[in-house]
Amino acid sequence: MKNKIRFLFLNMVNPKRNTEKLYPPLGPAYLVSYINKYFPESKNIEFKMISNNFEENINHYNPNIIGITCVSQNYDYAKKIAKYAKEKKIQVLIGGSHISLCPYSFDKSMDVGIIGEGEETFLELMKIYLKNNKFLKLNKIKGIIFFEGNKLIITKKRELIKNIDTIPIPDRTLFKIDTHEAYMFSSRGCPYKCVFCSSSRLWEMVRFHSAKYVFNEIKELTYKYNINRIAFWDDLFIANKKRVKELVKLLEKEGLTRKIEFHVGARANLVDEDICKLLKRMNVKSTNMGLESGSPKILKYLKGDSVSVDDNFNAIELLKKYNIRNCFATFIIGTHIDTKETILETLNFIKKSKLDSFTVFILTPLPGTPVWDYAQKENFISKDLTKFDWETLGEGFEVGQPKIHLAKNLNKKELYNLYIKFMIEKKKREFYMIFRTAIFNPKKAFLYIKNKLFN
Ligand code: B12
Numbered sequence: 282m283k284n285k286i287r288f289l290f291l292n293m294v295n296p297k298r299n300t301e302k303l304y305p306p307l308g309p310a311y312l313v314s315y316i317n318k319y320f321p322e323s324k325n326i327e328f329k330m331i332s333n334n335f336e337e338n339i340n341h342y343n344p345n346i347i348g349i350t351c352v353s354q355n356y357d358y359a360k361k362i363a364k365y366a367k368e369k370k371i372q373v374l375i376g377g378s379h380i381s382l383c384p385y386s387f388d389k390s391m392d393v394g395i396i397g398e399g400e401e402t403f404l405e406l407m408k409i410y411l412k413n414n415k416f417l418k419l420n421k422i423k424g425i426i427f428f429e430g431n432k433l434i435i436t437k438k439r440e441l442i443k444n445i446d447t448i449p450i451p452d453r454t455l456f457k458i459d460t461h462e463a464y465m466f467s468s469r470g471c472p473y474k475c476v477f478c479s480s481s482r483l484w485e486m487v488r489f490h491s492a493k494y495v496f497n498e499i500k501e502l503t504y505k506y507n508i509n510r511i512a513f514w515d516d517l518f519i520a521n522k523k524r525v526k527e528l529v530k531l532l533e534k535e536g537l538t539r540k541i542e543f544h545v546g547a548r549a550n551l552v553d554e555d556i557c558k559l560l561k562r563m564n565v566k567s568t569n570m571g572l573e574s575g576s577p578k579i580l581k582y583l584k585g586d587s588v589s590v591d592d593n594f595n596a597i598e599l600l601k602k603y604n605i606r607n608c609f610a611t612f613i614i615g616t617h618i619d620t621k622e623t624i625l626e627t628l629n630f631i632k633k634s635k636l637d638s639f640t641v642f643i644l645t646p647l648p649g650t651p652v653w654d655y656a657q658k659e660n661f662i663s664k665d666l667t668k669f670d671w672e673t674l675g676e677g678f679e680v681g682q683p684k685i686h687l688a689k690n691l692n693k694k695e696l697y698n699l700y701i702k703f704m705i706e707k708k709k710r711e712f713y714m715i716f717r718t719a720i721f722n723p724k725k726a727f728l729y730i731k732n733k734l735f736n
């Protein structure tokens with residue numbers, strides 16, 4: 282029998298950050314389930330995914346092809362590994378958010394970059410590889426980037442898959458599930474366009490899986506993997522209220538609202554009594570909202586006119602009224618128009634709110650966003666991306682000093698001092714949350730503390 286093709290997916294994490302290894306990405310798992318459904322000959326390919334010891338694993342597994350999935354922050358690591366693999370004559374593919382949002386940073390150490398939605402492109406590429414033992418006639422494949430000699434070729438745009446229910450449930454056998462918690466998606470994209478968010482530029486528009494599809498995936502997670510807590514990592518789970526309603530009905534009928542706890546992402550302007558009732562019925566125990574700022578001026582800059590500070594405040598009140606146990610939010614400080622006063626407005630907002638915990642980020646320019654364009658225009662980021670140190674995008678006060686400092690009205694020290702005030706408030710809230718959790722579920726509280734201490 283012919284030897285199988287060995288395909289190794291690399292989840293390109295930052296080796297210095299243990300937390301990144303904790304959540305294997307679902308992107309490659311969708312690619313595998315898709316190719317297995319629509320290309321029977323894919324049985325001749327053996328897929329595997331790793332998140333660490335890349336060089337050792339490449340040597341040990343000796344793949345024919347590696348497929349890197351990577352965010353911008355980790356792109357320098359991806360280039361290093363690609364070079365290593367190339368020296369061993371291994372074919373190198375790269376997909377994911379970075380190369381999709383910033384295709385012109387494509388590096389010569391790689392053979393093909395896959396731009397945007399990967400399923401169809403991956404299928405076509407693998408058909409070619411299986412037939413010819415290499416990647417040929419790349420010009421004909423939509424949605425890729427590659428070098429022809431010294432010339433960088435970017436092919437025609439790949440259309441998005443219209444009905445995303447035609448993509449099968451991701452193949453989670455690609456990684457080990459050793460907890461009772463899982464994450465999943467019920468949609469791709471978001472209807473909004475916040476200035477800092479690259480996700481909405483990555484997916485361009487929003488498409489939803491049907492309630493039935495989502496229900497089937499939840500059933501698979503419950504019965505096959507023994508999961509009892511599911512987090513929806515959609516950009517905006519509640520964007521389609523009618524679908525949430527249908528899903529809740531299906532879950533109730535199956536008795537799953539008593540078995541599974543859910544976590545979902547919400548947007549304050551969409552949180553009303555109806556959606557809270559549905560989330561309550563669904564057994565949603567925690568929510569996260571990108572509230573971003575307590576200053577009307579900054580909020581308008583970040584999110585436009587779609588949401589106000591009052592909407593943000595009322596959304597928390599409503600979720601708490603419906604007894605959503607843990608209400609989380611994220612905030613951004615350090616925009617070019619922030620002042621000490623606007624940042625303190627955000628801190629005061631948090632202090633007045635019933636949030637259980639929150640995260641505060643320093644604004645980072647991500648490729649594809651208006652913030653990125655601003656940062657390039659102001660020379661915070663060089664136009665020549667071959668020399669850019671991508672890791673600087675991942676540097677915040679939590680891991681040292683952010684290198685890109687957009688806030689014109691504050692120096693780094695002043696921004697840091699403000700950041701510390703947020704951290705003090707966060708610790709207070711988390712202490713209370715852990716204390717409350719420990720009363721009902723001591724094991725969970727212990728695991729939470731362990732994760733905080735060791736990751
Ligand atoms: C869930 C999620 C997380 C989770 C899980 C991460 C993980 N390992 O999957 C957590 C919370 C841990 C996380 C962490 C981080 N994340 Co995150 N995350 C997301 C989110 C919401 C969904 C990602 C996802 O799985 N999408 C669904 C799948 C189907 O899409 P996909 O991964 O893009 O894959 C498709 C294609 O890209 C392509 N593809 C992908 N890989 C490959 C590989 C090959 C070989 C091929 C052929 C194709 C291909 O095919 C797939 C199917 O169509 C996205 C936003 C979004 N909506 O996409 C942000 C996003 C990817 N994250 C982002 C960032 C910045 C981070 C962090 C750096 C945050 C931080 N400061 O720590 C870390 C980095 C972690 C890491 N090493 O990946 C940014 C990346 C921006 C950029 N320019 O790269 C995004 C876009 C959000 C944003 N801020 O706008 N994240």
Ligand code: SF4
Binds near residue numbers: 471517
């Ligand atoms: S609502 Fe969230 S996912 Fe949508 S554009 Fe804004 S930040 Fe991005």
